[in-house]
Amino acid sequence: MIRVVLFGASGMVGQGVLRECLADPDVERVLSVVRTPSGVSHPKLAELVHGDFFNFAPVGAALAGYHACLFCLGVSAAGMNEADYRHITYDLTLAAAQVLVRENPAMTFIYISGAGTDVHKKTMWARVKGATELALMQLPFKGAYMFRPGYIQPRHGIKSKTKWTRVLYAAVGWGYPLWKLLFKHAVTTTDELARAMLTVAKHGAPRQLIEMRDIASFAARELAH
Numbered sequence: 564m565i566r567v568v569l570f571g572a573s574g575m576v577g578q579g580v581l582r583e584c585l586a587d588p589d590v591e592r593v594l595s596v597v598r599t600p601s602g603v604s605h606p607k608l609a610e611l612v613h614g615d616f617f618n619f620a621p622v623g624a625a626l627a628g629y630h631a632c633l634f635c636l637g638v639s640a641a642g643m644n645e646a647d648y649r650h651i652t653y654d655l656t657l658a659a660a661q662v663l664v665r666e667n668p669a670m671t672f673i674y675i676s677g678a679g680t681d682v683h684k685k686t687m688w689a690r691v692k693g694a695t696e697l698a699l700m701q702l703p704f705k706g707a708y709m710f711r712p713g714y715i716q717p718r719h720g721i722k723s724k725t726k727w728t729r730v731l732y733a734a735v736g737w738g739y740p741l742w743k744l745l746f747k748h749a750v751t752t753t754d755e756l757a758r759a760m761l762t763v764a765k766h767g768a769p770r771q772l773i774e775m776r777d778i779a780s781f782a783a784r785e786l787a788h
Contacts, residue, residue, distance in 0.1 A: 565765060566592040566629045570659060571636030573601060576675055576712075578721045579753025580633050580760060581608075587761055594629065596659075616655050619662040627666040631764035634659065634674045640688035648688065653695045664702045671706040671767065673760050674699055678713035678775055700771055708763050710773045714750040721753050751778050758782040 567584055571577035572595040584590045585605050595601070596611045603610075613622050616636075634656060640648045656674065663670060674696065679686070682693030696709045751759075759781035763773065768781070 564589055564591040565631055566590075567594070567764065568626060568629045568632040568663065569593055569595045570632070570634045571675075572597065572603075574635055574637070575717055575721055576715065576753060576756065577635035579718065580635055580757040582719060582721075583754060583757035583761060584633075589765060590761070592629075594626070596626075617658050619659055623662050623666050626663055629663075629667055629670060631671045631673065632660075632663050632667075633760055633764065634672065637675060640691075645687050645691065649691045649694075652688075652691050653698070656695050657698055660699055660702055660704075664704050668703060669705045671708070671764050672699060672702070672704045673708050673710060673764060676709045676711050678711045680709075680711055696772075706763075706767050706771075708768055708771050708773055710756070710760060710778070711775065712751055712756055712778060713775050715756060716750065716752045718752045718754050751775065751782075755779060755782040 567590055569577065569581060569584065572581045581593065581595065581603075584593045585607055590607065593605075593608050594611055595603075595608060596613060598612070598614055598616065600610060600612055611622060611625050613619065615621075619626065636655070638648070638651050660672060663672065676692050676696055677688070679689055680692040680696060681689050682697060684690055684693070699707045699709065756778055759773070759778045762781040762784050766784075768777075773781070
């Protein structure tokens with residue numbers, strides 16, 4: 564049995580992760596860290612309402628006693644300058660991770676990054692995500708794993724909060740079965756990604772960078788259990 568801290572439960576990926584966590588008999592408790600109450604109620608779910616996501620020190624004690632963190636919080640880089648994107652992507656993530664590793668040194672930390680992430684690339688978002696990955700992997704967690712999904716198809720009524728993303732999925736989502744057939748290792752779903760994350764949270768993985776080709780196999784392993 565594991566206890567999980569979840570960031571980003573209101574986002575598209577986070578909604579899928581929360582759904583799978585609540586359905587998983589191996590997950591005994593989920594602490595969702597939010598800025599405002601979500602209104603979601605479940606016997607396994609608790610919410611930690613905290614307004615300042617750049618300073619978790621005041622709520623460190625409430626974050627203690629957990630085995631895994633599933634960090635799904637993030638923003639699109641579209642229309643953002645590098646300084647602002649880095650502040651939200653790098654600074655916020657490390658603010659949470661540093662408190663979590665202090666309170667839970669035996670924790671497994673799983674970060675949703677993105678396909679194509681590379682600290683050496685010219686693309687701004689890829690560099691910032693890459694720097695975030697490197698910083699997380701240097702923290703003394705029991706394990707720190709960077710998931711790099713590409714196209715993610717929302718399932719079970721899950722929708723993105725971002726308008727242009729919803730428009731995109733409305734336009735191309737119908738073709739997901741074909742994309743999966745033609746580009747098996749380039750696409751996934753919210754539930755498949757969530758199951759893969761739970762597999763790694765429970766059992767670890769042989770490498771810290773989890774690419775698209777790995778996600779389906781980890782998800783299948785979770786179903787087999």
